[in-house]
Amino acid sequence: MTGQVKLLDFGIAKLLADESTPARATQLTLEGGSALTPQFAAPEQVTGGAVSTATDIYALGVLFYVLLTGKNPVGEQRAPADLVKAIVETEAPRASDTAASADSSVAQKRAATPDKLGRQLRGDLDTIIRKALKKNPAERYGSVTTLADDLQRYLKHEPISARPDTFTYRVGKFVRRNRLAVALTSVAAMAIIAGVTGTAIQSRTARMQRDIAFRQLARAERMNNFNQFLLTDARASNTPLTVDELLNRAQQIVEHENYSDDPANHVELLISIAEQYSNRNESATQRRLLQEAYEISRRLQNPSTRANAACALGDALVDEAGKDNARAEALIQEGLRELPNDSQYALERAFCLWKGGDVAWQNGNVPKALQLDRSAQNFLSTSKLNSSNLKLRILLESGGESMDSHLSESIAAFQRATVLAHELGYDQTRTAGNLYGTTAWALMRAGRPLEAEQFFRRGMDVFGADQLGAWSLQAYAEALRELGRLNEGADYAQRSYQKAIGGSDKVSIIQSMTVLVRIYLDQGNFSRAETTLTQLEGIMRHALPPEHFWFAMVASERSRLAERQKHLTTALQFADQAVTLDEATIKSGGEGTSFLPAFLYQRATVELQTGQPDKAKGDAERALSMLEASLGKDAFSIYIGQCYMALGRALQIRGEADAAQGDFRAAADQFDKALGPDHPQTRAAKQLAGLVKK
Template sequence: MTSQPYDELAPTESLATRLQDAPTAADGTLAPGARLGHYRIEGLLGRGGMGEVYRATQLEPVRREVALKLMRAQRLQARHLAWFEVERQVLAQMRHPAIAQIYDAGTTEEGYPFFAMELIEGSPITRYCREQRLSLDERVALFIRVCEGVQHAHHKGVVHRDLKPGNLLVDTLDGRPAPKIIDFGIAMAASLAGDAALERAGTPEYMSPEQALGDARQVDTRSDVYSLGVVLCELVSGVRPEAVGETWSAETPTAVAPSSRLAALPAEQARQVAQERGLSLPRMRDRLRGDLDWIVLKAMQHDRDARYGSVAALADDLQRYLEGRIVAAVPPSRTYVWRKFLRRHRAAAVAAGFALAALLGGLGLSLYGLQQARTQRALAEARSAELEKVAAFQQSMLEGIDIETMGVGLAEGLAAQVAERDPAAADAFGATLAKASTGDLARDLVDRQLLANAEAAIARDFADQPDVAIGLRESVARVYAAIGLYDKAAELFGRVAEHRAANLGDGAPETLRARNDQVQALLEGAHIDQAEAVLEKALPRAFTLPANDRVRVKLELAQAQVISARGDRPRAKGVVEAVRARLLEVAGERDPATLEATNNLAAVQRNLGELPEARANMEQVVAGRTAVLGPDHEETLSAMGNLAVLRIMNREKDAAIAMQRDLTSRYVRKLGSEHPVTLQARSTLATMMVDAGDAAAALPLLKDALAARERVLGRDHPQTVRTRLNLATAYARLEDYAAALPLEEQVITVRSRLQGPSHPDTLSILVNHAGTLLNAKQPEAALRLLSDVQPLALKVLGEKHPQAQMTMVIRAEALRVSGRTREALDEYRRLFELRRKVLGETHVETRTAAWNLIDTSRELGLTTQADALERQYIAPLLTADPATLADADAEFVKRYREGRRPGKQR
């Protein structure tokens, strides 16, 4: 992740080299000693249809060994050079542990492209797994890391086009397999050429059907999904799929399941394959026949629309396989769902049967209501008004479903029944239940048992009443969104929008409302491109609505969400500010639409580190919503929670805790103590207590909240992960680093896997982890971590963000305690100058940076410099009337008089 100065690419013109003048070997390749731009050829590593790969030495601006690929299959004309410059910049921006870094790229004088990339010494992934005798699950886990690298490239707009074992190299690093994806050269060459022949460039055995046919328009990220499916098949079954009949223009294309390939092997060879994976042959066959067969077959579908929509979806299904959860590729069936559940929760199976029967009984009442619509339809031909009432009743039933409450009820019912039938087992069962996700179980049951049947009933019973049917489908979509099945919600909202567009027009308010619901579901499901496509069509029509229409405003704010999701938060802020300025002018600051825009502006400002501005805006939102909507309205309570967080971030600890206590008590009265929303309020309150210095009192509250969230939401849910991090922080404040560090490592693992290493949330925990390592007297480990994290945090989060500045505090203190005081002084000076620039001379954080600089200067004997800083930044506070000081300044004076060095504060 470290970004070095030499990662910047030199201009294309400076790299020109004449191949005809370079010394060559007998086979026509470049001989050792030949020069290519800044590189000296050391030897040939390999060659193929696209060109050759050489081991080379970069001579300037730094010396290092690289792999240099010369692509002789495509010569760039002058008109291609500008395009080439853009494309190579895209490749160079890829930063992922599983991708071999491309350092440089250029063209020879004849126009042949070449690339200098990280030299990888590893083995092809299939050979590595065979030589290391990795188990089946270890192979899948390694393959998931490869998928994460490919997905990173796809996010950058790069399709590899030649994924095969030879381009997926693996080495052992710190005792763990470390995969590296190499050779993105075909991706660039295919983009540049505009020549269909290059779309066939690649390896036939691993090539998707559309790429084999040479249709450039058909090759996209799903082509890489196909190639990965072939590699996965080879990894798990030991047999590579045949190209003929599966890729290259097959008349009857069909993929063969891994278990079938294993069965076709001679008995001795099949046993050897199983032994390499640590399994008996019968056990190997059984493992393949389950989820892995379905995953491979879905990835290798001849029709690209039938494959996984992204590499991330493939990786997610593989992770589900490893965790014993339901795999999306497997056709839905009750038997499969129950088998998965029983394997994951054997200890709770008997008691779950009782509670599940009760849950299904309740759901059956809802289904019964839908069935009644069929009888009512016969009468509704003469009584359309009654039919509308029935439909409205069904909608209210569907929209009233609260999946999280169901999960909580299921957990409580299970625990109560076990306690009643076997009190001695109650504690052990409770511990086991804490590891289960009853919310997931309830969600799956509602999906398969209620909503799927509801959709079938709507299609069957309301086929001749399309308007009623579409209203019911909208209700089903809202339930899907409420229970977190955003893909299904987006698909149904899209159908609702299309129906209304056909009947009412694209610009009708009802159509645009459905479009907005579709966009929100797509954003929740992280389908940014699809959300943007819907917005492009809906926004121009939304501008015909009144300026303060909530649907119009939501669509405009959704556009800012798309921009922010792509990483351009300053631009997103500008969009929200423009919407808010218009609403202030035409509707006033108390209009609900204006308050929503102000709320979103505060959220963007908070993400940018503009905390005082965010707090001031959120104060307006709380006051406005309380006056307009009432103190207990859902939107008012949500704004109160946001304001409490901003108060604690602005060091207004007492005011923040008081507001959060009030908010928590309201949620307990309204929703109950273990509703997910209440749990969030309780967890936030405990975290604020930690920040206020009362970690000991907060610790049991956080433990309770974590156990409840694991039970209700699941271990990897973002809110559960956040509570785990807050618990780690409480332990760290109590100096129990042995308890804090493992919890932080769990958070890092989950966030890196689900959000990526450069996501702001991942960076935040990495910064915290560096601070914990420092406090645990491991300064060298903290410095190693910061060498990668600090430049990325400053780039992604921005200089104003507190976490970005905290990297400088931690690094400086780690250098100081390691005896590198002069380097620590330089880092503290850099922090001081940064805070003066972005926060001002009198901000408490600027004074804190000055304090660190003063103490470090005195350690080095620079007393004159230290005294001058103290007179300017510290003395005015020490001599001021305490009654005139703000809370933050008064706290600073107290800490300074007590001599508590700020570098040691977490």
């Protein structure tokens, strides 16, 4: 030691800065960047990149590595190309690993054994050196100061700022060094995984389908045995059993059987029998059986059984009183939650959605009911199991629930149900008879009496005319009246009235008397129409609230009576009253929307006769707009035809002959489809349109 200071390398002469400040190259570093010792060169020097303080940090890291391990991090005696590759791409081994595997002479020079030296370097020193030797300059220490600070912390046994490489970092480096090999390996691995996954999915699907088949087979065998009992063993003697007796015996057998070996099928039988009691309007027995089925199902793990029991009970609990409606809705939601989101449970999900739709409808939430019915049909179409019976029941429910708000959709549902019932061989069943009746009623509301009469007739073929209720008889009478078969219509309206009187059914009494009034007016029997109207008004005042829309109906019929008697001022007053009453009822949230077009048409008819074609045109256009919104622009209906007739007559009075003829042609087309080509209204419209000679 001479005490003289020696300058070793101008390359590291640089202003010191915080690590947070990006290192900038000084003039000395830049000028000395090309003069280098290859074994101590940083990657950016070899590749011609930017040289900065980080370059000098790398050189210090190499020097530090050599001092501690006795070896250069890039190895010894390499060819130039290998040396460049090692500097740029190959990560240096940990200093601790190099020291542990070095000759004992290297360790002895450092007063240690190889293992001891490796242990001494392992940990923070490894981390400090690796940070200084990072290939990316931005990942090294930003200044000599920060490097020195970490060394001081190490000596003081304090936490250092550098952090070991994460697993993700090392993997990323490996991938970049071995792109082709990793890509090929990844493709092979993905192919293997895809193959294994596909096999597993196919195996699982096969097991699911097998389980479904076994479940359905067990259910079918159980139902076959049960049906055999009902058809043969239940009747010990030759005495015939009534339906009620047969149902009671079935209930007793199911309730007392030992079902410990097959509780799921026992629950299904209870649900099935309960449904039969529902059809016979014995709700108390139905609820008791379904409550029993629900309680048993709670002890089972089968999601199908648990869901069916919950949803069936929920639907049975809802009623007009509303006291159990909250629990009914909760049970529907409980049933839906029980079902996994898997196609094998599509049938059960459709069942619960259908029951939920009925609960929503009875709670007055028609939009929700229709949405649930549509969802049920969608799930049913995805089910691996065919259930035409459930599909039929959902269509019947959907048709009934949509009749008031979506009449065209209701008719379409009933028509699909009719086709399905025929395919199932149900043409002469009670289900088909009810279907024909409700379809006929929907067609009547749409103004299609020709089709409605045919469906009414099919219903009577199933039940017999004597077995029809007052409601069905009066609806059939109205269809006959629209078709001009007045005497037949009067006969069925009288039958309806007598049945309603016998059953003290005031609503049916009012409806049947209204049909009789219309028939008497069409027959020209004005005195009898007047008498019946007076009696009808007296009954209504005691049976209906004053804001009920049927008072508007009676006012409209009084307008028709006054019109036929040529009392046009009175006729117009009653027509105005009918429209005003119905609009008030609708505004207050009551029924009556579907009848307003008829009241507007009647007023337009009187306005035409009192020389008010503009008002008549306005009422007819308003009625037509409402009908097209309800039935669809492509629909056909006698009500649409009547509106076109009123429009044509209004235009005719105003001298717009060509436009009037177009409306008459439209009316003729409507009447031809809804009433038939030989109906008087059809012939009259065709004559006005110039389609036939007078």
